[in-house]
Amino acid sequence: MINIKKLMLKFKSEALINNLFNITIAIVVALIISGIFILFMGVNPFYAFEMLFYGVFGSVFGIGEMLAKATPLLLVGLGVSIAFKGGMTNLGGDGQFLVGAILATIAGTNIVGLPTPIHMILIVIVAALGGAIWGGIAGFLKAKYNTNEVIMTIMMNYIALYIFSYLIESPLRDPSGVLPQSKSIPIPLQIPKLLTGTRAHIGIIFALILVIIVYLLVNKTMFGYKVKVIGISPKAAVYAGINTFRQTILIMAVSGAFAGIAGMVQVYAIHFRLLDGIAGGFGFSAIVVALLGRLNAYGILIASLFVGALLAGANSMQVSSGVPASIVGITQAVVILLILINQNSKSKFLNKLFSKKEREVVQDE
Amino acid sequence: MNNIFSQLDLAFWITFIAASVRTAVPILLAALGEIFAERSGVVNINLEGQMLFGAFVGFIVTYITGNLLIGTIVGATAGMLLALLFGWVCISKLANQIVAGITLNILALGITSYFFRIIFGVTTKLPHVATYQNIKIPLLNQIPILGEILFNNNIIVYLTIFIIVISNIIIFRTTFGLKLRSVGEYPRAAETMGVNVKKMRYIAVGICGLLAGLGGAFISVGILGGFMENITQGRGFIALAIVIFGKWNPYKALGAALIFGGAEALQVRMQVIGIQIPYQFMLIIPYLLTAIVLIITGRKAIAPAASGIPYEREKL
Numbered sequence: 161m162i163n164i165k166k167l168m169l170k171f172k173s174e175a176l177i178n179n180l181f182n183i184t185i186a187i188v189v190a191l192i193i194s195g196i197f198i199l200f201m202g203v204n205p206f207y208a209f210e211m212l213f214y215g216v217f218g219s220v221f222g223i224g225e226m227l228a229k230a231t232p233l234l235l236v237g238l239g240v241s242i243a244f245k246g247g248m249t250n251l252g253g254d255g256q257f258l259v260g261a262i263l264a265t266i267a268g269t270n271i272v273g274l275p276t277p278i279h280m281i282l283i284v285i286v287a288a289l290g291g292a293i294w295g296g297i298a299g300f301l302k303a304k305y306n307t308n309e310v311i312m313t314i315m316m317n318y319i320a321l322y323i324f325s326y327l328i329e330s331p332l333r334d335p336s337g338v339l340p341q342s343k344s345i346p347i348p349l350q351i352p353k354l355l356t357g358t359r360a361h362i363g364i365i366f367a368l369i370l371v372i373i374v375y376l377l378v379n380k381t382m383f384g385y386k387v388k389v390i391g392i393s394p395k396a397a398v399y400a401g402i403n404t405f406r407q408t409i410l411i412m413a414v415s416g417a418f419a420g421i422a423g424m425v426q427v428y429a430i431h432f433r434l435l436d437g438i439a440g441g442f443g444f445s446a447i448v449v450a451l452l453g454r455l456n457a458y459g460i461l462i463a464s465l466f467v468g469a470l471l472a473g474a475n476s477m478q479v480s481s482g483v484p485a486s487i488v489g490i491t492q493a494v495v496i497l498l499i500l501i502n503q504n505s506k507s508k509f510l511n512k513l514f515s516k517k518e519r520e521v522v523q524d525e
Numbered sequence: 526m527n528n529i530f531s532q533l534d535l536a537f538w539i540t541f542i543a544a545s546v547r548t549a550v551p552i553l554l555a556a557l558g559e560i561f562a563e564r565s566g567v568v569n570i571n572l573e574g575q576m577l578f579g580a581f582v583g584f585i586v587t588y589i590t591g592n593l594l595i596g597t598i599v600g601a602t603a604g605m606l607l608a609l610l611f612g613w614v615c616i617s618k619l620a621n622q623i624v625a626g627i628t629l630n631i632l633a634l635g636i637t638s639y640f641f642r643i644i645f646g647v648t649t650k651l652p653h654v655a656t657y658q659n660i661k662i663p664l665l666n667q668i669p670i671l672g673e674i675l676f677n678n679n680i681i682v683y684l685t686i687f688i689i690v691i692s693n694i695i696i697f698r699t700t701f702g703l704k705l706r707s708v709g710e711y712p713r714a715a716e717t718m719g720v721n722v723k724k725m726r727y728i729a730v731g732i733c734g735l736l737a738g739l740g741g742a743f744i745s746v747g748i749l750g751g752f753m754e755n756i757t758q759g760r761g762f763i764a765l766a767i768v769i770f771g772k773w774n775p776y777k778a779l780g781a782a783l784i785f786g787g788a789e790a791l792q793v794r795m796q797v798i799g800i801q802i803p804y805q806f807m808l809i810i811p812y813l814l815t816a817i818v819l820i821i822t823g824r825k826a827i828a829p830a831a832s833g834i835p836y837e838r839e840k841l
Contacts, residue, residue, distance in 0.1 A: 197636075201643045225834045251624050301816075305823030306770070310570060310623060312819055314762045318812040326805035444631050451624065484642040489635025500620040 179454060187466075194385025194491045197411035198483050208481045215476025216469045222476065225356020228430060230468025231364045232422040233258070236446035237464055238374045239291075239418025241455040245378060245510035246411035247391040252298060252313030253419045256291035260420025261427045262324060263290035265332070265434050268427075269343050276348050277442065283349070283424060291420020292413040294320060303405045309412070328434050342434035351429035361429035368461070370418070375457035387411055419443070437486025445471070448492045451499070467492060535670075541794055542787075543674045547748060548618035549786025550685050551576070551740035555779045556771065557692050558736030563773060564696060565729035566709040566722075566831040570626025571611045573761025574633030574669040575734045579604035581637040583742025585644065587654045597655075597681070597742045604738015607633060612730035616723050619835040630761075638754045656750040657681060672746050681743050688736070693775040705729060707824035709829035712836045722836050737761065759812065766815045769826045781818070788814050 188413075195205030202383045216222040236253045243250035264287035271279065289513050298316060301307040325340075332342040354360040378384035386407050397404050422442065431438055453459030470492065474485035542743045555572050562569040569575075583600020587593055607629065645652055657679035666676040696702040707730040708725040716722050744760070745752045761783060771778030792807040 199640065200640075249627070251627065301820055301823070305820045306826070307816075307819040307823045308765075311762050311766050312816060314759055315766075315812045315816045315819075316757055319809055319816070320811075322805040322809045326803050329805075330803065407687040444627075444634075447627055451628075453580055483637050486635055486642060489631060490639060491635075493608065493628050493632035493635055497614065497625075497632065500625055500628065501618045 182502050183452065183495075186495045186502065187276060188493050189498055190494035191344040193494050197487060197490060201483065203481050203483055208477055208483045211480045212470075212473035212477040215480070216473040220355060221358050222472060224355050225472035225475070226465065226469045227354065227360035227364050228468075229471045230357070230464040231361070231367050231429075232426050232442050233446055233449050234364075234367045234461060234464035235370065235422035235425065235469055236419045236442050237449035237453065237460045238370060238457060239295075239415040239422075240446050240450040241453070241457070241460055242374070242378070242387065242418075243295075243411060243415040244450060244455050245391045246387040246407070246415075247394065248299075248302070248408070248411060249310050249517075250295060250298070250313055250412060250415045251310055251443065251447070252295060252316050253446050254418065254439040254441065255313065255317035255443075256294045256419035256425040257426070257439045257442060258324045259290040259294040259423070260287035261423030261434060261438060262327060262332075263287055263343065263420075264424035265342055268345050268349050277383035279349060283428070284421060287420045287424030288417040289420070291423065292417040293392040295416020295419070296409050296413035296414075299409040302412070303408040321439075324434070325436070328436070332434060334433070339435065341436075344433045345428055349428065350432055351425065359430060361425075363429045365426070370421075371457045371461050378382075378457065383410075383414075396460055419446075445492065447448055448496055451469045451496050530603050537794075539670060539673050541790055543677075544790035544793070545783060545786040546674065546678065546682065547786070548789040549782040550682055550747070551743045552760050552764045552767060552785055553779060554685055554688070554743065555761055556767040556782060557688060557775055558733035558740075559768045560692065560696070560762055560771075560773050560775060560778060561705070561729045561736075562733040563768060563832045564709045564829055565705050565726045566575075566712060566829060566834065566836065567612070567615060567624050567726050567730055567733075568626070568833040569608070569611065569730060569733050569737075570623050570627075570765070571608070571629045571633075572733070572737050572764055573757055573759065574626075574630040575604040575607050575611075575737035576757045576761045576764075577630075577633045577637050577755070578607045578745070579738030579741030580745040580756050581641065581741075581752060583738070584659060584745040585640075587746045588652060591654075593657060593746055594617050596746055597739065600742030600746070601735050601738040604736075604741060605734035608730050608734020608737065609727070616726045616730070619837060622833055622835070626701030630787035634755060641752060641754065651751050653751050653752060654746055659746050659774065679747065681739070681747050685776075689775050689779055696775070706829070709831050716838065720807040722838075726836070737764075740764075740836065763811060763815050766819055769828070770818045770822050771804070772826065784818075785811055785814065 191209065195209070196206040197210045214222075216226050234395065236257065239256075240250050240253060253320045266284050267286045268279075271282070294316060295313075298307075298309050298312045301312055302309045328342055329340045334341055334343045351361045351363050354362050354364065378387065386397065386402050389400060389402060390404060390407055390411070394404055399409070419442075423439070426438055427434060445467055449460055449463045452466070453461070453463035470488040471485075474488040477483055477487075478485040542543040555576055558789075559569055559572055579600040581600075582603035583596045584597075586599040587596025590596065611625060611629050614620045614629075615622045653707075659677050659679050660683070662676040666672040668676070696705065704715065704720045704725055707718070708720060708722050712722045715725075740760075741757060744756060749756070764782075767778055767785065770781040788810045792810045795802070795807050796804055
């Protein structure tokens with residue numbers, strides 16, 4: 161017995177090391193490929209990467225930027241991972257983020273007289289609810305009408321984006337502002353800074369708590385168990401007596417709730433109001449984060465710091481070397497691409513996790 | 526209100542329908558490509574990225590050479606190359622098609638934004654190229670109303686009509702089409718009959734990328750005469766919805782694409798004639814329509830049985 165246990169442990173750690181090795185190789189190769197792209201514009205890639213690295217780790221401000229960028233990525237990424245685990249693809253991070261941000265801002269600027277802690281809790285709940293509704297709609301439509309959630313969440317991103325744009329131009333617009341933006345959040349409600357002189361805020365601590373909660377939720381609760389069963393085999397889920405209709409909605413709603421919270425955090429800690437471009441493509445980077453973190457809560461934490469560092473460093477690299485910051489979009493995509501290609505037949509992790517064949521079956525039930 | 530209705534005369538409707546045809550072309554081309562891919566068993570979520578690639582490369586090459594035709598052809602080829610990369614990841618490396626598609630969409634957005642920025646820098650004045658001239662087809666364009674709508678268009682529009690007809694024949698009337706469909710329905714059986722599943726899928730994905738790239742190039746050099754970051758604005762995903770709505774059939778996809786072209790043209794015209802609705806609600810129309818269409822078609826849509834599933838030859 162003990163031998164088997166030991167063997168299993170060894171096997172597990174070997175798989176982990178194998179994984180880490182693959183990811184490290186993927187990152188190195190992705191950086192080399194990005195370097196070639198940088199060469200195209202006649203800049204020394206080593207100089208550019210030095211600037212990128214220096215931009216993050218050369219100052220407290222840089223580290224703060226990394227944490228500030230990582231926080232929303234971490235939150236949205238956790239949500240995305242839950243959908244992936246449940247066999248669904250939530251590309252609606254941006255839309256859910258915006259709905260959360262809108263509702264949180266309305267709750268923060270229009271309700272007065274509540275004690276600050278209660279008001280804050282209310283705001284977080286409202287934001288989570290907003291994201292949950294926006295994600296839950298896609299889940300409901302999938303469960304009820306068999307709509308493709310990939311296309312639906314993308315459409316709902318655009319719908320949310322234009323509603324957002326309308327709201328900040330008319331009903332929620334701050335009449336004293338020049339640009340279309342909402343009234344600012346009252347100072348007592350703003351999320352305090354973690355490091356003074358940077359944009360890092362204590363929202364990241366909140367996000368860290370959520371990492372542990374997601375880990376427990378996925379691995380130690382009934383909900384997490386059901387999510388995994390549906391993700392691996394919806395048919396088995398039906399036979400096991402799991403209400404897949406309800407679970408599909410719930411999975412997408414929970415997934416969206418995280419993006420909604422991210423929207424709230426971004427407004428209350430970084431921008432202090434609604435303004436154009438606050439979602440800034442976090443939805444897609446969060447997909448990268450979730451996949452890079454192997455859909456594991458702790459892995460996602462590390463991945464979010466990595467992508468956060470890339471994004472933060474890219475800005476300072478753009479300023480000092482002129483290399484466009486969009487290069488890190490290429491880097492992110494190449495990392496994931498290499499991991500996808502590199503999956504040997506032994507660990508077809510992602511394929512097994514959300515193989516389409518099994519998902520289709522449940523829709524016929 | 527009187528003022529608005531007085532503008533809705535015959536000339537308005539003719540230009541509206543003509544504009545609908547024009548805006549339908551890029552999504553229709555992409556949707557036609559996707560029909561090939563999905564019929565062969567590959568769900569190409571990367572369609573958006575392939576359109577974006579076509580739009581970007583088509584624009585850049587036109588800008589440099591000054592030749593629209595060369596630009597369009599190279600743009601379409603660029604879409605095909607991205608599609609073949611997608612195909613390699615999904616068909617040979619057996620990766621999950623949705624994840625691979627999303628990843629390559631991010632890659633396409635990154636590459637096009639990066640190179641656009643490198644080539645043109647940060648300018649407020651967007652670079653422009655001339656767009657295609659309309660070619661009037663003699664006699665036919667004399668037909669009242671219809672002549673103006675159908676026979677006074679640019680070459681890509683005519684080409685698209687040709688491609689619809691040809692696609693339908695290829696898919697439903699040729700041996701190649703039969704093989705294609707069998708690979709998408711039951712690859713194992715197809716292989717037993719001597720069809721090379723992977724080869725068929727590569728060809729289908731290649732055709733898909735070529736058409737998506739052409740559609741993308743039509744957006745940049747055929748309609749707008751310019752490029753900006755993420756110019757496709759989700760049209761690749763709308764095309765995916767059209768394929769479902771059109772039941773994987775070229776002619777039905779044409780009908781669906783025209784509805785979307787109409788929605789987009791309507792949205793532009795409503796803004797022009799000054800109906801008092803915030804412009805954002807007009808811009809929502811195509812996306813909302815896509816969502817509604819997906820809901821309506823949801824249960825009735827029966828995709829090719831093997832679409833989305835990587836195929837691995839049984840090991841002997």
